[in-house]
Amino acid sequence: MQAINYRGPFRIRVEDKPIPEIQHPRDAIVQVTRACICGSDLHLYHGMVPDTRVGTTFGHEFIGIVQEVGTEVHNLGVGDSVLVPFNIACGQCVFCKQGLFAYCHESNAMSSTVGGVFGYSHIAGGFDGGQAEYVRVPYADIGPTVIPDGMNEEDALLLTDVLPTGYYAAEMGGIKKGDTVVVFGAGPVGIMAARCAWLFGAGRVIVIDHLEYRLDFVRKYAPCEAYNFKSIEDPVLFIKRQTDWLGADVCIDAVGSDACGNMMQTLTGKKLLLQAGAATALHWAINSVKKGGIVSIVGVYGPTDNLIPIGNAVNKGITIRAGQTSVKRLLPRLIEHVQQGILSPREIITHRFALEDAADAYHIFSSKLDDCIKPVLVPSAV
Amino acid sequence: MNTQKINYQEVKGWGIDADPLNEPTYPMKEGDAEDKITIWERPDQQQASMEVLTSNERATIPAVFGQTIAPQGISGHIRRYAFNHSESRYRHWIPLLIADRINEIEGIIDDFKHGKAPHILLEKGWRARWKLNKKSVMKKAGIGLLLAVTAAVLVKRKPS
Numbered sequence: 001m002q003a004i005n006y007r008g009p010f011r012i013r014v015e016d017k018p019i020p021e022i023q024h025p026r027d028a029i030v031q032v033t034r035a036c037i038c039g040s041d042l043h044l045y046h047g048m049v050p051d052t053r054v055g056t057t058f059g060h061e062f063i064g065i066v067q068e069v070g071t072e073v074h075n076l077g078v079g080d081s082v083l084v085p086f087n088i089a090c091g092q093c094v095f096c097k098q099g100l101f102a103y104c105h106e107s108n109a110m111s112s113t114v115g116g117v118f119g120y121s122h123i124a125g126g127f128d129g130g131q132a133e134y135v136r137v138p139y140a141d142i143g144p145t146v147i148p149d150g151m152n153e154e155d156a157l158l159l160t161d162v163l164p165t166g167y168y169a170a171e172m173g174g175i176k177k178g179d180t181v182v183v184f185g186a187g188p189v190g191i192m193a194a195r196c197a198w199l200f201g202a203g204r205v206i207v208i209d210h211l212e213y214r215l216d217f218v219r220k221y222a223p224c225e226a227y228n229f230k231s232i233e234d235p236v237l238f239i240k241r242q243t244d245w246l247g248a249d250v251c252i253d254a255v256g257s258d259a260c261g262n263m264m265q266t267l268t269g270k271k272l273l274l275q276a277g278a279a280t281a282l283h284w285a286i287n288s289v290k291k292g293g294i295v296s297i298v299g300v301y302g303p304t305d306n307l308i309p310i311g312n313a314v315n316k317g318i319t320i321r322a323g324q325t326s327v328k329r330l331l332p333r334l335i336e337h338v339q340q341g342i343l344s345p346r347e348i349i350t351h352r353f354a355l356e357d358a359a360d361a362y363h364i365f366s367s368k369l370d371d372c373i374k375p376v377l378v379p380s381a382v
Numbered sequence: 383m384n385t386q387k388i389n390y391q392e393v394k395g396w397g398i399d400a401d402p403l404n405e406p407t408y409p410m411k412e413g414d415a416e417d418k419i420t421i422w423e424r425p426d427q428q429q430a431s432m433e434v435l436t437s438n439e440r441a442t443i444p445a446v447f448g449q450t451i452a453p454q455g456i457s458g459h460i461r462r463y464a465f466n467h468s469e470s471r472y473r474h475w476i477p478l479l480i481a482d483r484i485n486e487i488e489g490i491i492d493d494f495k496h497g498k499a500p501h502i503l504l505e506k507g508w509r510a511r512w513k514l515n516k517k518s519v520m521k522k523a524g525i526g527l528l529l530a531v532t533a534a535v536l537v538k539r540k541p542s
Contacts, residue, residue: 219386
């Protein structure tokens, strides 16, 4: 089968790999019909995530058709069209029992901090991802969800990560009716977080980024206020001015380690790798939120340390909530929203590439060329 | 700067998921005492068919794990060293980052061993770069050429 193959920072190629096999009675093999490139895949692509081994196939946002199931998978059948949450979760450990599917304790040998994730380096379990023609799906009786009749397949695709993660960012913000919510980052997750903030009753939603085409998009899609931090000089001061000098009720970091906007963070985090990526957005979020407010982090950071103003967090008495999204917990509600037409996630897809053009797709997405917001890879067999 | 305020009551779905009970300790407050047990009936154990490195912060290997790329070569030795240390220590993470960079070189050597020269420019997406951002390609090519010419001149001038 064809699959993407990571060769080192900024190097991707597509080549033949063996079709995966069932390795556990609760596995399934899924033929991939669509796979996204996620903003967090770019952290891998940029070589910022430790233990990303040459030969890895990325891809944790995908849908497909079940080709084979293990002997203990009874809720899926061959031929079912499924959307596959990016978390690999057993459904029976102490964390899964609480709905914390992202922290399953039975799916990741290599790290104690996070559960297994498809195609997200060996620190997330060493599983191959869905940017391929076929993928092994462990615990197939828990994660994969049959795509409801009538649902657009690209809406289903975006229910595997980006929409739930944006929703989770807003949910963690503990938004109360009338709150001012600031989202740092107008990438796919930031766009979804801004859109979902309204569902929780936000009174004002502000997005900060530096790419005009993304700001234009989120302004219409969310809809919300959107500002370019390059033209406001100091985003923290700008937010204070916008909020009667008190700060925002909720700030969301939807950027993570690939942030720009602060030379020192970029130098130490992205160029010299002295910290786990550039924590510029988180820095701004902590300093922009009002005293006693909530900072919600869904941006992905590496596992080592980051320079953030933790003293200010203490002095302001803020609450910091962070996490990988437990997609399975949120799916019923989000499927309902999509089916009712309240949310239309597929509108953020801007590019569709054949799987064999993955190297170009990664480059375009990473370099923000051609007004790219969300690229999708389509295997040739589909 | 002009602001662009939105009338939130016109936004589709406004407030439908507002939850006054949503508070910061969620979801750890979810679930009853039974859900908080620390021993559970474990899923069947997957059998390992290759070397799988395991975090030393775990008592056991999880029931299911990835078996895609075993540690091998020099980078594999470094990864094995890293996994002797907890995820709280630099001697876990820094060796892993070093191993990744060595692994990249191992990948190129491996390609040549299999009689295949890697198309590094294509792998880096230069086809798309040429199509969408010719200026950047020309700039990089110009800098490369300049450096090559400078190096050639310096080597030529070197007294014998």
